[in-house]
Amino acid sequence: MTAQRRELERVNAFSDGVFAIAITLLVLNIDVPDVATGELGHAIKDLGDDLLAYAIGFAVMGLFWYGHHRLFSRLARSDGRLVLTNMLLLGLVGLMPFSTGVLGNYDGPLAVSIFAANVGLATIVDGFLHLIARNDELEEPDAVRMPHELSLTWARAVVFLVSIPIAYLASPEIAQYVWLLLIAIVFLRRWG
Amino acid sequence: MTAQRRELERVNAFSDGVFAIAITLLVLNIDVPDVATGELGHAIKDLGDDLLAYAIGFAVMGLFWYGHHRLFSRLARSDGRLVLTNMLLLGLVGLMPFSTGVLGNYDGPLAVSIFAANVGLATIVDGFLHLIARNDELEEPDAVRMPHELSLTWARAVVFLVSIPIAYLASPEIAQYVWLLLIAIVFLRRWG
Amino acid sequence: MTAQRRELERVNAFSDGVFAIAITLLVLNIDVPDVATGELGHAIKDLGDDLLAYAIGFAVMGLFWYGHHRLFSRLARSDGRLVLTNMLLLGLVGLMPFSTGVLGNYDGPLAVSIFAANVGLATIVDGFLHLIARNDELEEPDAVRMPHELSLTWARAVVFLVSIPIAYLASPEIAQYVWLLLIAIVFLRRWG
Amino acid sequence: MTAQRRELERVNAFSDGVFAIAITLLVLNIDVPDVATGELGHAIKDLGDDLLAYAIGFAVMGLFWYGHHRLFSRLARSDGRLVLTNMLLLGLVGLMPFSTGVLGNYDGPLAVSIFAANVGLATIVDGFLHLIARNDELEEPDAVRMPHELSLTWARAVVFLVSIPIAYLASPEIAQYVWLLLIAIVFLRRWG
Numbered sequence: 001m002t003a004q005r006r007e008l009e010r011v012n013a014f015s016d017g018v019f020a021i022a023i024t025l026l027v028l029n030i031d032v033p034d035v036a037t038g039e040l041g042h043a044i045k046d047l048g049d050d051l052l053a054y055a056i057g058f059a060v061m062g063l064f065w066y067g068h069h070r071l072f073s074r075l076a077r078s079d080g081r082l083v084l085t086n087m088l089l090l091g092l093v094g095l096m097p098f099s100t101g102v103l104g105n106y107d108g109p110l111a112v113s114i115f116a117a118n119v120g121l122a123t124i125v126d127g128f129l130h131l132i133a134r135n136d137e138l139e140e141p142d143a144v145r146m147p148h149e150l151s152l153t154w155a156r157a158v159v160f161l162v163s164i165p166i167a168y169l170a171s172p173e174i175a176q177y178v179w180l181l182l183i184a185i186v187f188l189r190r191w192g
Numbered sequence: 193m194t195a196q197r198r199e200l201e202r203v204n205a206f207s208d209g210v211f212a213i214a215i216t217l218l219v220l221n222i223d224v225p226d227v228a229t230g231e232l233g234h235a236i237k238d239l240g241d242d243l244l245a246y247a248i249g250f251a252v253m254g255l256f257w258y259g260h261h262r263l264f265s266r267l268a269r270s271d272g273r274l275v276l277t278n279m280l281l282l283g284l285v286g287l288m289p290f291s292t293g294v295l296g297n298y299d300g301p302l303a304v305s306i307f308a309a310n311v312g313l314a315t316i317v318d319g320f321l322h323l324i325a326r327n328d329e330l331e332e333p334d335a336v337r338m339p340h341e342l343s344l345t346w347a348r349a350v351v352f353l354v355s356i357p358i359a360y361l362a363s364p365e366i367a368q369y370v371w372l373l374l375i376a377i378v379f380l381r382r383w384g
Numbered sequence: 385m386t387a388q389r390r391e392l393e394r395v396n397a398f399s400d401g402v403f404a405i406a407i408t409l410l411v412l413n414i415d416v417p418d419v420a421t422g423e424l425g426h427a428i429k430d431l432g433d434d435l436l437a438y439a440i441g442f443a444v445m446g447l448f449w450y451g452h453h454r455l456f457s458r459l460a461r462s463d464g465r466l467v468l469t470n471m472l473l474l475g476l477v478g479l480m481p482f483s484t485g486v487l488g489n490y491d492g493p494l495a496v497s498i499f500a501a502n503v504g505l506a507t508i509v510d511g512f513l514h515l516i517a518r519n520d521e522l523e524e525p526d527a528v529r530m531p532h533e534l535s536l537t538w539a540r541a542v543v544f545l546v547s548i549p550i551a552y553l554a555s556p557e558i559a560q561y562v563w564l565l566l567i568a569i570v571f572l573r574r575w576g
Numbered sequence: 577m578t579a580q581r582r583e584l585e586r587v588n589a590f591s592d593g594v595f596a597i598a599i600t601l602l603v604l605n606i607d608v609p610d611v612a613t614g615e616l617g618h619a620i621k622d623l624g625d626d627l628l629a630y631a632i633g634f635a636v637m638g639l640f641w642y643g644h645h646r647l648f649s650r651l652a653r654s655d656g657r658l659v660l661t662n663m664l665l666l667g668l669v670g671l672m673p674f675s676t677g678v679l680g681n682y683d684g685p686l687a688v689s690i691f692a693a694n695v696g697l698a699t700i701v702d703g704f705l706h707l708i709a710r711n712d713e714l715e716e717p718d719a720v721r722m723p724h725e726l727s728l729t730w731a732r733a734v735v736f737l738v739s740i741p742i743a744y745l746a747s748p749e750i751a752q753y754v755w756l757l758l759i760a761i762v763f764l765r766r767w768g
Contacts (some may be wrong), residue, residue: 003716007649010592014641017596020209021405024217024286025600029608032221032293037300044294044306054371058286062279065206073199080766094600096632101608102620108613114620118296159692190272208394212401213597216409216478224413224485229492236486236498250478254471257398265391332387382464401587404593408601408670415603416677421684428678428690442670446663449590458581524579574656 004077011078011086018090019065022097026057029101039090053104056176059183060119061096064126066190067153071130074143089129092122109167112175116167120160127153156182196269203270203278210282211257214289218249221293244248245296248368250334251375252311253288258382259345266279273324281321284314301359304367308359312352319345348374388461389453395462395470402474403449406481409467410441413485437488440560443567444503445480449536450511450574451537455514465516472511493551496559500551504544540566587654587662594666596639598673602633605677625732629680632752635673635759636695640702642766643729647706650719657708665705668698685743686750692743696736703729732758 030050033043068089075082099118102111130150133139159182167175222242225235260281267274291310294303307361322342351374359367414434452473459466464525483502486495514534517523543566551559606626609619644665651658675694678687706726709715735758743751 007645010588010645010649012202013205013589013592014596014645017209017593018600020206021213021597021600022215022603023282024210025603027214027217027286027289028220028604030287030290032290032297034297037298039699040294040298040302042301044302054287055283058279058283061378062283066275066279069199069202069206073195073202080768083642084763084767087634087642090599091631091634091638094603095606095630097603098606098608102364102616105608105610106613108616110616110620175668178648187276190278192272204394205397208397209401212398213405215474216402216405218477219406219409219481222482224482224489226489229473229495232486232490232492232494236494246479247475250471250475254475258467259473261394261398262393265394266389288461302509335387379468381466384464396586397589400589400593404590405597407666408594408597411598411601411670411673412604414671414674414679416674418681421682424678424682424684424686428686438671439667440666441601442663448668449664450659453583453586454589457579457586527579575660576656 008072008075008078011083012072013044015068015072015086015090016065018094019061019068022093023058023061025048025097026054026061027098029097029104050104053100056103056115056179056183057096057100059187060179061093063183063186063190064093064122067126068129069103070146070149071133074139074145075133076140077138079132079136079138081136082129082138085125085129085132089122089125092118092125096122107172109164109172109175112167112172113164116160116163116175116179120157123153123157123163127157154188200264200267200270202263203275204354207260207264207278207282208239208257210286211253211260214285215250215253217289218253218292220247221289221296222246229248240273242296245292248295248307248371248375249288251379252371253285255375255378255382256285258328259318260321262338262341263325266337267325268332269330269359271324271328271330273328274321274330277317277321279377281314281317284310288314299364301356301364301367304358304359308352308355308367308371312349312356315345315349315352319349348378392456392459392462393424395467396456399452399470399474400449402478403445403452405444407442407449407476409481410438410445410484413481413488414438437484440487440499440563440567441480441484444563444569445477446554447567447570447574448477448506451479451510452513454530454533455517458523458529460524461522463516463520463522464521465520466513469509469513469516473506473509473558476502476509480506491556493548493556493559496556497548497552500544500547500559500563504548506539507537507541507544511541580739584586584648584651584654587618587659588648590660591644591648591666591758592641594670595644596634596636598669599634599637599641601673602630602637602676603682605673606630626680629676631756632679632691632759633676635763636755637669637719639759639762639766640669640698644705646722647709650715650721651709652716653714655708655712655714657712658714661701661705665698665701668694668701670697683748685740685748685751688743688748689740692736692739692751696733696740699729699733699736703733732762 030047033040033047035043095118099115103115105111127150130153152168159178163178166178199295220376222239225232225239227235285302291307319342322345351370355367355370358370414431417424417431419427442500479502483499487499489495511534543562547559547562550562606623609623611619630701671694675691679691681687703726706729735754739751739754743756
């Protein structure tokens with residue numbers, strides 16, 4: 001293994017670590033209820049919003065990681081631009097336990113917008129990662145890209161950003177349905 | 193190392209990360225007591241339930257990880273179905289610090305049922321992972337499976353799900369003894 | 385890389401993960417003070433015990449990890465006994481953020497004893513790991529052991545367990561000096 | 577892969593783990609607000625300082641990790657001195673979620689000084705890591721160092737330590753502008 005490959009492996013390891021930790025910290029937003037034993041049933045029912053936010057956050061971050069891991073599996077080497085842009089992406093991913101916590105604890109368009117802005121920005125940075133990998137010719141020569149991979153990344157960013165005015169003009173619920181639809185489409189496409 | 197193998201390695205690294213983090217977050221359910229120094233002895237004794245829940249949660253998740261690591265050590269490649277189903281498994285594993293916290297803080301059948309449902313569902317998803325690995329022919333051609341591996345996975349799922357009516361109809365303690373018996377059996381089988 | 389080696393690598397990765405997470409969770413025991421800006425100086429001074437406990441916990445766990453990584457670097461394969469005993473060790477390591485938190489928050493012999501018991505038990509399990517590696521012939525044939533490695537592991541366990549009666553019969557401070565002396569000796573021996 | 581290389585890989589994995597966890601724990605300093613839904617907007621605006629501290633902490637630790645990963649990618653083997661000094665570095669990195677939390681929650685020179693001291697000390701230890709790698713001849717014979725790498729490490733340490741008197745004599749804001757300037761310079765140098 002060359003020093004070049006070793007450097008890339010450590011970027012992978014560090015990124016996987018941040019993704020894995022951020023996704024696992026989501027559970028800390030679901031507080032163990034502090035009520036009398038007889039009230040536990042009601043308290044658990046009240047956690048419905050938290051559990052839905054956990055599921056949405058986990059799905060979004062999981063699909064994110066999946067895209068990241070497909071891109072990085074194709075790389076032959078890294079450069080400064082890639083590592084620094086990746087660091088920015090990880091900084092936005094690292095914020096997601098916070099914005100998922102806001103989503104689970106508040107109704108209304110602002111909470112939905114905070115989550116959508118976090119995901120939308122991270123997706124845009126993800127798109128730039130793809131651009132850097134191409135422009136700086138970091139990919140293995142025989143790497144196979146999924147068709148329309150980059151266009152679909154931009155499309156995902158647009159959907160999340162457009163869900164912000166939807167949350168204000170239509171309703172926060174509709175914005176969340178839009179996300180769920182997007183998650184379902186990405187899921188089905190990768191499943192097939 | 194081929195791109196295919198590298199993709200698989202990252203699924204491994206990400207999964208190991210989530211398992212390791214979720215299992216280590218269990219300790220956050222054992223609060224450092226906040227009492228006068230003279231009362232520390234009593235406060236520690238009151239942590240008995242938390243420590244038992246920690247031990248059960250750690251054992252269940254540890255044996256889970258063990259099965260996961262045996263399956264993934266046999267794989268030659270991954271596909272979308274495997275990665276997405278694995279993500280669902282990790283989402284359920286990531287919830288276990290919550291359900292272990294509920295188990296440690298509450299008596300009664302509901303707390304036991306929440307833990308059992310979490311483990312039972314995760315075990316069912318684990319069974320589907322085994323099925324996908326076989327159907328999609330992802331295993332190394334010369335891979336050696338443990339005898340009856342899949343049947344025993346379904347059996348473990350059934351035991352946890354059946355412990356829910358046991359907790360309500362008999363008692364939560366008996367349900368927990370059933371788990372401990374199962375853990376002991378799996379432990380002894382893997383030890384030998 | 386054979387399936388055998390891959391299995392071992394995942395045990396390594398999982399163990400490194402738990403050690404790294406548990407050691408990093410120690411910081412959560414040092415609460416960011418919640419006082420007026422003018423009082424921050426006093427509040428930071430009151431954190432002295434927490435910082436000392438952090439340093440002791442980090443040093444003990446760091447040297448632990450070092451011994452673990454030296455043993456596992458020598459292994460050629462794992463077996464059920466090793467993985468399960470390692471899981472028990474990780475369960476005790478995973479408790480150390482709790483016992484380090486107790487150590488930082490309480491004076492008196494009980495807090496010192498809880499920390500010493502946690503470390504002592506983990507060291508004993510570590511000794512059994514060494515025994516299993518030898519008895520089950522899991523080490524590479526050409527592996528080089530440090531001289532007296534196993535005897536020194538037992539000696540470390542004895543020191544921590546003996547520090548418990550020292551804390552009660554002499555004083556908790558003397559027990560902690562004993563640890564610091566031991567940490568210094570191990571440190572110097574590995575440094576040289 | 578030799579035992580020597582395997583030992584080094586585990587030092588890498590453990591270090592990456594601690595860096596990744598410490599950087600991801602920064603988000604726990606940004607509490608999800610606990611207010612009425614209508615007050616969420618104001619509460620989020622009040623998080624401005626926390627978000628700025630998160631960004632500074634993430635950037636500092638990210639660039640730290642980058643330097644660490646460049647050094648360790650050049651190594652052919654580790655020795656006791658390197659592992660123990662690295663452990664000291666990780667102990668200081670592990671404190672950064674605490675000092676970043678202090679930075680986000682308090683105005684005034686003391687909070688700025690705590691953060692600067694933590695980063696400054698860690699940078700000095702980082703410099704010693706470079707020295708040990710050279711003196712103990714741990715680097716690959718054909719390793720390529722960045723020009724002036726070690727001098728620039730000392731310079732970074734000096735900047736952070738000098739920002740402490742700046743915070744007291746000039747103002748805490750100016751001290752933070754000095755950091756931001758340094759971060760921008762390092763960033764641009766690595767980007768290019």
